[in-house]
Structure formats: structure tokens, C-alpha cells
Amino acid sequence: MTELSTSLIHHPYEAPTGFSAPQHAVHKASTVFFPTVAAMRSREWKDKSAYTYGLHGTPTTYALEERLCTLEGGAQCVLVPSGLAAVALVALAVLKTGDEVLIPDNAYGPNKTLAEGELRAWGISHRYYNAMDPKDLEAKLSPATRMVWVEAAGSVTLEFPDLPSLVRICKQHGALVALDNTWGAGIAFKPFDLLPGGQESLGVDISAQALTKYPSGGGDVLMGSVITRDPALHLKIKLCHMRLGLSVGANDAEMVLRSLPSIALRYRAHDEATRALATWCQSQAAFVQVLHPALKDSPGHGNWQTLCDRPDGGAACLFSVVFAPHFSQDQVDAFCDALRLFKLGYSWAGPISLVVPYDLHTMRSVWPPEIAKGTLVRFSVGLEAVADLQADIEQALKAMV
Numbered sequence: 001m002t003e004l005s006t007s008l009i010h011h012p013y014e015a016p017t018g019f020s021a022p023q024h025a026v027h028k029a030s031t032v033f034f035p036t037v038a039a040m041r042s043r044e045w046k047d048k049s050a051y052t053y054g055l056h057g058t059p060t061t062y063a064l065e066e067r068l069c070t071l072e073g074g075a076q077c078v079l080v081p082s083g084l085a086a087v088a089l090v091a092l093a094v095l096k097t098g099d100e101v102l103i104p105d106n107a108y109g110p111n112k113t114l115a116e117g118e119l120r121a122w123g124i125s126h127r128y129y130n131a132m133d134p135k136d137l138e139a140k141l142s143p144a145t146r147m148v149w150v151e152a153a154g155s156v157t158l159e160f161p162d163l164p165s166l167v168r169i170c171k172q173h174g175a176l177v178a179l180d181n182t183w184g185a186g187i188a189f190k191p192f193d194l195l196p197g198g199q200e201s202l203g204v205d206i207s208a209q210a211l212t213k214y215p216s217g218g219g220d221v222l223m224g225s226v227i228t229r230d231p232a233l234h235l236k237i238k239l240c241h242m243r244l245g246l247s248v249g250a251n252d253a254e255m256v257l258r259s260l261p262s263i264a265l266r267y268r269a270h271d272e273a274t275r276a277l278a279t280w281c282q283s284q285a286a287f288v289q290v291l292h293p294a295l296k297d298s299p300g301h302g303n304w305q306t307l308c309d310r311p312d313g314g315a316a317c318l319f320s321v322v323f324a325p326h327f328s329q330d331q332v333d334a335f336c337d338a339l340r341l342f343k344l345g346y347s348w349a350g351p352i353s354l355v356v357p358y359d360l361h362t363m364r365s366v367w368p369p370e371i372a373k374g375t376l377v378r379f380s381v382g383l384e385a386v387a388d389l390q391a392d393i394e395q396a397l398k399a400m401v
């Protein structure tokens with residue numbers, strides 16, 4: 001007779017196969033079994049042909065990877081523990097000592113910090129370019145430029161670049177193009193098909209996304225993805241991913257799988273509310289500028305129109321306001337503190353509206369000429385009723401003076 005503990009571990013019962021239900025199963029594993037030594041020696045982990053170890057994928061992560069490829073129009077995907085890890089993995093997989101990487105000056109801040117820290121220490125140089133000026137990018141490309149980051153819209157200031165032109169310039173110079181696609185999320189535009197229906201096929205080489213934002217949609221998951229269309233480039237990233245030991249938790253992967261079916265609906269609901277609020281903010285005397293690419297006066301509005309202004313396109317849930325210069329930092333801080341529905345907090349694309357004051361002086365190498373001088377506050381619009389959010393901003397404006 002086997003002992004109880006052994007019987008509980010090696011239990012003979014097997015549930016019938018064929019279970020079928022709406023939600024994908026959560027497969028949790030570090031260890032994965034092999035039926036024979038021969039299987040152990042021959043199984044391949046670099047593609048999705050088999051299972052070898054939890055780190056290299058389970059049915060749950062494979063399913064999520066495939067759905068994310070569909071979302072962004074890519075062919076291969078790796079999952080990482082955060083959006084920032086996706087940005088870092090791209091750099092580590094592609095760049096080597098002596099290479100240069102170009103980053104837009106309005107990029108997601110930690111992307112620049114990585115370049116100034118680890119990349120510089122490893123002999124990888126970087127330069128910042130003005131994403132709103134393709135000529136500036138062209139002038140900064142050199143034979144050492146291995147990769148160029150693009151981001152649309154820009155972080156915090158939300159300028160929308162001429163993405164097809166930037167990508168075309170990089171291709172002409174033989175540099176890889178990596179996009180931080182967190183804002184577009186695979187909905188606003190198709191990163192691998194920037195000219196849908198056109199004669200020319202044009203797209204980025206790599207799309208990194210913070211799944212933390214729209215794909216999760218709950219403000220409760222940290223995850224990132226790196227998507228490609230070129231098998232050789234994917235393999236390079238996948239090998240680096242394996243060497244670094246990156247993986248994601250099964251429960252988190254399942255949370256994103258559960259949220260994905262509603263991503264397009266959520267994107268549009270956030271979009272509609274954000275445009276309504278941003279438009280209303282334009283009528284408020286306290287704000288000298290409202291930054292949102294769908295607003296006519298916002299930097300790069302024409303570029304946004306060309307790429308995203310379609311029934312199945314759109315804009316994300318972010319807009320920023322620049323306070324009139326006579327407001328002190330203390331007054332703007334008091335405005336943020338007085339908000340009740342907009343919570344102070346980082347991240348976005350969850351149900352709760354958020355607000356963050358930013359000091360642009362510390363974030364840019366030069367003050368962008370298209371941004372008015374003054375303290376900048378970024379709103380992330382959640383799924384609350386627009387009228388309530390507007391009333392919240394109204395009462396906070398009264399409270400600050």
C-alpha cells in the first residue's frame with residue numbers, strides 16, 4: 001500500500017477530456033512532464049510545438065501570445081513581466097557595444113533612463129531626436145544607428161508624429177524600428193501596416209506594448225509584450241528572453257485573456273469620454289493649451305488624422321492641460337489634490353480616472369516649441385460618466401484659486 005501523501009500526489013483519477021467553456025484555463029507550471037527521456041531530449045521550446053518548462057510557455061501563455069499577435073497584426077510574440085521590461089528586452093536583444101539607439105525626446109521616460117544608465121555603461125550610445133521633425137531624425141542617423149524607437153502619441157505631451165515618414169527614413173538607412181505601441185494598443189492604428197490598402201507595405205519591425213494598460217484594463221496587472229513579423233528577429237528576442245529568464249504568471253496571463261474580448265469597446269468608450277472632456281477643457285480660462293491629438297490645434301493633429309481617424313481607429317484615454325503661467329506650482333498641486341474622482345496615480349486605461357502633474361523641464365532636453373510654457377497636468381480618463389468627471393474638474397478649479 002502506498003502512503004497517503006504519495007497517493008495524494010500520484011492520484012490515479014483523470015478528469016474526462018473535452019471540457020469546453022468560454023474562458024481559457026489557467027495552466028500553472030514550473031515543471032512540465034515528459035513521457036520519455038527521448039521526448040525530454042527532442043522537444044523544442046523555441047516555437048510553440050511542445051512544452052518543456054513553465055518559463056518557456058504553457059497553453060495559457062501561448063494562447064495569449066497568439067491573440068496579441070492578432071490584435072497588433074504581428075506574427076510572433078513574447079510576454080514579459082511589465083511594459084518597461086518589454087522596452088528593456090528589445091534593447092538588450094538588439095543592441096550591442098558600439099551601436100547607437102535613437103529615442104524620441106518625448107518618449108516614455110524610463111526608456112530614456114535605461115539608455116542613460118545600463119546602455120551607456122555597456123558602451124551603447126543614444127541620441128534623442130525631435131519626433132515632430134523627420135529631418136531631425138534623418139540628420140541624427142549614422143552608420144552606428146542600429147535601432148530607432150518611435151512612439152505615437154508622445155508620452156505626456158501627446159504630440160502625434162508622422163509615423164510613416166519616420167519609419168520610411170529608418171528603413172532607407174537600414175535601422176530597425178521599434179515602436180512603443182502602448183497608446184495605440186493595436187486599435188488606433190496597425191503598427192505593421194501603416195499604409196493599409198496602399199501600394200507600398202510599410203511597418204515597424206518590433207512593437208512593444210505595456211499590457212498593463214488597455215489589454216489588462218483593470219489597473220491590477222503588470223505585463224508587457226514584444227511582437228514581431230520577422231521569424232529571425234523574433235528568434236533573437238526569444239533567445240534573449242530565455243537567457244534573461246523572463247516569464248509571466250499564469251493568473252496574470254488569464255486576467256489579460258479575460259479582458260481582451262472587450263478591448264475595442266473599452267478603447268472607444270474611453271476615447272469618446274476623453275475627447276468630450278478635452279474639448280470642454282479648451283473652454284476653461286485656466287488652461288492655455290489642451291493636448292490631445294484629435295483636437296485641431298494639438299501638435300501633430302494632421303498626422304493623427306491620416307493614421308487613426310477611421311471608424312475602427314481612434315485615440316487613447318489621455319490628455320494633458322497646460323495651466324496659464326500665472327498659476328504657481330502650489331496652486332496646480334492644490335488643483336490636483338482637490339480632485340475627488342480623478343485619483344493621483346500612475347498608469348492608465350483602467351476604469352478609474354487618474355491625474356499626474358509633470359515638470360516638463362526635467363523631462364526634455366529642450367522645451368518643445370509647440371508646447372505652451374506652464375505647468376502640465378495629464379489626465380487619464382476612466383469609465384465614469386463624463387458629466388461627473390467634468391464637475392470634478394470644475395470644483396477643483398474653484399478650489400485652487
Ligand SMILES: *Cc1c(COP(=O)(O)O)cnc(C)c1O
Pocket residue numbers: 081082083084085087108155180182183210211212213222223224347
Ligand atoms: C506604462 C507605459 C510603459 C510601461 O509599462 P509598465 O507595465 O508600467 O512597466 C511603457 N510605455 C508606455 C508608453 C507606457 O505608458
